[in-house]
Amino acid sequence: MKLLFLMGSSAPVLANAAGPAAVAPLELSDAEWKKRLSPEAYRVLRKHGTEPAGSSPLDKEQRPGVYHCAGCDLPLFSSEAKYDSGTGWPSFHTALPGAVATQLDFKMIWPRTEYHCVRCQGHQGHVFDDGPPPTGKRWCNNGVALRFAPSQA
Incomplete structure (x- = not known):
């Protein structure tokens, strides 16, 4: 179990804790994930x-x-938080409340803030402090880690 930080929180939470709007964790075996996802x-x-x-x-x-x-x-x-960052990845200035949790990533020379889905712990991307108002954040997401559901009507 990893310690993660819910968006906007400085207190660590268990990786399968969902914060304010409790989300039941989804835990699958590696074989089940391989079956469920594209390579x-x-x-x-x-x-x-x-x-x-x-x-x-x-x-x-x-x-x-x-x-x-x-x-x-x-x-x-939400698509309302999406903007064109010019990076080549889908980018957002705000995540939905309680949907993502963060942790420090030391894979590069400098630490970065990595974020994950709170339900399945799936790696989504990294958050940076060079985004637009109102938050100044850039939630830089891997497109393959997302599924878009267009609004009806």
Whole structure:
């Protein structure tokens, strides 16, 4: 069990705790994840990989709707928080409340803040402090880790 930090919180939480709006954790075996996900989604969500910049059609998606975790279908971001960061990955200035948890990632020379879906612990991407108002955050997400659900009507 990992300690993660819920978005906007400085207190650690257990990785399967969902914060204010309790979300039941989804725990599957590695074999079950491999069956459930495409090889690329498995590499990103379960092995903390990164897809190539510009490879996801979700980077250019502009319709209203909600972006869900591709691993467990938990809603993570509203299209209202999406913006074009110019990085080649879908980017958002705000995550939905209680949907993601963060932890420090030391895979590069400098520490970065990595974030995960609170339900399945699927790796989504990294959050940076170079985003637009109102938060100044850039939630930089792997498109393969998301499923877009367009608004009806």
